[in-house]
Amino acid sequence: MSLILVVSILIRLLAMVFSVVILRKTRDWRVAVFPLLFALMTIQQIFRAQAIPSELPGFAASLLVLLALLLTYRLLAQNEQTQQALKQSHARFQRLVESNIIGILIADFNGNVLDANDAFLQMVGYSKEDLHSGRIHWDEMTPPEFQQLDERAIEEVKRTGASSTWEKEYFHKDGSRVPILVGAARLEGVTCIAFVMDHTERKSAEKERARLLVQEQLARAEAEAAREKTHLILESITDAFIALDPTWHLVYVNQKGAQLLNRQRADLLGKHLWTEIPEAVGHPFYHYFHQAVSTQVVMQAEEYFAPWERWFEAHLYPSPEGLAVFFQEITERKRMENALRESNEFNKQVIANAQEGIVVFDREMKYVVWNPFMEDLTGYRFEEVVGRPFLEVFPRYRDSPSDSSLEGALNGESSVGPDLPTASPKTGEPIWLDAKYGPLYNADGAIIGAIVTMNEVTKRKQIEESLRQNEANFRYLFANNPLPMWVVDRETLHFMEVNDAAVNHFGYSREEFLHMHMAELRLPEEVPRMLAYVQNIQRFNRAVKAWHRCKDGRLIFAEVTAHRFEFDGRTALLTVVTDITERQRAEEKLRESHEELRALSAHLESVREEERARIAREIHDELGAALTGLKMDVAWLDRRLAEAGFEPQATVLVKTREMNRLIESTVQVTRKLVSELRPGILDDLGIVAAIEWQMQDFQNRTGITCELVATPAYIELERDRSTAVFRILQEALTNVARHASATRIQVKLEQENGNLLLEVQDNGLGLQNRDLAKSKSFGLVGMRERVTLLHGEFDIQGKAAKGTALRIRLPLH
Secondary structure, eight states: OOHHHHHHHHHHHHHHHHHHHHHHHHOOHHHHHHHHHHHHHHHHHHHTGGGOSOSHHHHHHHHHHHHHHHHHHHHHHHHHHHHHHHHHHHHHHHHHHHSSSSEEEEEETTSBEEEEOHHHHHHHTOOHHHHHTTOOBTTTTSOGGGHHHHHHHHHHHHHHSBOOOEEEEEEOTTSOEEEEEEEEEEOSTTEEEEEEEEOHHHHHHHHHHHHHHHHHHHHHHHHHHTTSOHHHHHHHHSOEEEEEOTTSBEEEEOHHHHHHHTSOHHHHTTSBHHHHOGGGTTSHHHHHHHHHHHHTOOEEEEEEETTTTEEEEEEEEEETTEEEEEEEEOHHHHHHHHHHHTOHHHHHHHHHHOSSEEEEEETTSBEEEEOHHHHHHHOOOHHHHTTSBHHHHOGGGTTSHHHHHHHHHHTTOOEEOOOEEEEOTTTOOEEEEEEEEEEEEOTTSOEEEEEEEEEEOHHHHHHHHHHHHHHHHHHHHHHHOSSOEEEEETTTOBEEEEOHHHHHHHOOOHHHHTTOBGGGGBOGGGHHHHHHHHHTOOSBOOOEEEEEEOTTSOEEEEEEEEEEEEETTEEEEEEEEEEOHHHHHHHHHHHHHHHHHHHHHHHHHHHHHHHHHHHHHHIIIIIHHHHHHHHHHHHHHHHHHHHTTOOTTSHHHHHHHHHHHHHHHHHHHHHHHHHHHOOHHHHHHOHHHHHHHHHHHHHHHHOOEEEEEEESSOOOOOHHHHHHHHHHHHHHHHHIIIIIOOSEEEEEEEEETTEEEEEEEEOSSOOOHHHHTOTTOHHHHHHHHHHHHTTOEEEEEEETTTEEEEEEEEEOO
16 A cells, blocks of 8 residues: 555545534534545545555545645634624623613614613613503603704614714603613614613712702802902802813903913913913813814813812813813812811711701611701601601601602612601691602612601692692682683684683583684684784783674674683683673764764864954955045045144144054054964965964064074965964964963974974973873864874973973875
């Protein structure tokens, strides 16, 4: 037997061995069948080795089979490692799902929760039965103010396959809110997986820290008050502030900031922050600043700044315009915190001075802590309760919600219990307490007891009772009000409630009302005005008047007053309806009567002016002519007597001259009477000349300085309008002469944009509101009525010791 044959046989035996190994690893005979057959052929060749015609091809085939088996074994080994890694990954994921550290839910994008772990269900208060029955919907659990955040996250998951984490709240099954941190990723199709962390404890810790911070600031302020003035205290607690643009240049530094940076403000503005403070480069604050700008997320940081050997607290508020930083030195606070943290006395002081009741129980529900607030609240001293069981001190709470809440706290549950009734130790009057229960952990995380915080809520309960009573009173008054009243939904304008008066007045039954829209009571043409009125309604609104249609088709005119308020958890409108149909008809008749009287007044004024003009013409023509002739006759007689030789002192000549003077005086009186009845200058030269003549005459008679400013110098007006303006001026001048005690009057007459403007301003005593209200101010009433008849505007204003201003505006045509 040659060497090649021997080697070939050995290779085939090795192939057989590898086949058996592969068969044991894979449990699959199909993988190892070929090597087994090959091995059997090898055994057969051993017995007939001398018959092999050629040994070399068999050797090559054996070598190839061995190499194939080695490669198969290598692949099987790698596959086994991959399977093992997958099993480990699945186990880790299963442990994550089954743990109570993080909530996991699988949901579709329509809001349906398809699956969730126990941690999530416990977080929101639902059971497995709720989940399997399809009653859990993540969008319905989300408060309205967080809906937009969820929508943005869903869009991000659809677009990129995953979302960044965001903070929000869920509605607990009991109606309370649970603050959470959530992140989501797409699974397949329209489903995604979300990882939820409960932030309730973190939020509570933040509130507790804020409360402690306030106490620490108050303590610091009290300590400083003994040594420094108030303004120094305020300065010491004021935050430093700097503002940076996107290139890290300082655009604003307040005085406190300049002090903390140990620089002058003028030396900092416009400078590069990291150039001015190079020792900060690479410091954690440097990274916080850059992280806030890059992520655009508000950040807060506390760090020790070694170059200055001081602690600082910074609040970073990034924006596209740069970065705003509020910071303060907290070195002293840090020292205080470290000192207080090392002292158990700190915890005792916090509990002793807390402005709420703090009670701590051990695992056997025995009192361990009972702070002074609880002593004052209940009258029980610390020595009376410490070491005693809960129900031994307060047996009336056995089998009550308080008892079960306390047991739940000892089992790791945090809850808000119902309000507890008790009595004041001083007055014996009933008081109410609210209670919050939570587990108390040791350093190892084991529950060693329960902590309960309490506050007196007697006033709140009284307010709630008052609200209930007010609601009962409201419903009684609403139902028994004799005026029609209803409540409508402000968004839909559908009726939510109506009283009996509305049912009786409009003819619809209560059931019909509750299926109607408010517009169904209005005329179609008035619906747009009604909708505009509803949109602008505030808390209280003015009344509006509108026609309403009753069920029988009858129309009533009603005055409607609507007020916005909360009703059954919705924004609603409380509407009171007053039927003023008869009053409206009476007002219409009164308005028509008033218009008739105004038309009559205008007619009488026109007739009066015509009569004045006629009388003036007759006096001017008849009496004037007679006086002129008489004067000529007396002058002729005087001349003839003088020619006849009568002395000037003769009685007859003296008499004729007296007659002449009397005639002349009568002529002057006649002229004045004619001008007052109807000044001819008004018809002959126009309104400007007439006003100028009237003011000159007024100045001559009264001694009051008059000034006229007319633009333009000639204004053409219709006869009725010019007469009205002239009479108004006459009345105004008469009022000034009688009541104003003025020394100067200025009159402006202007033509502007198709209107005539008249302004009369004096420097007298000034018209008062009581003068306008006098029932016998006929002069003012007459002036206002003349302006109204000509569709103009009338205004008169007075200031004490500063005069009165009368202004009218009339259309020129």
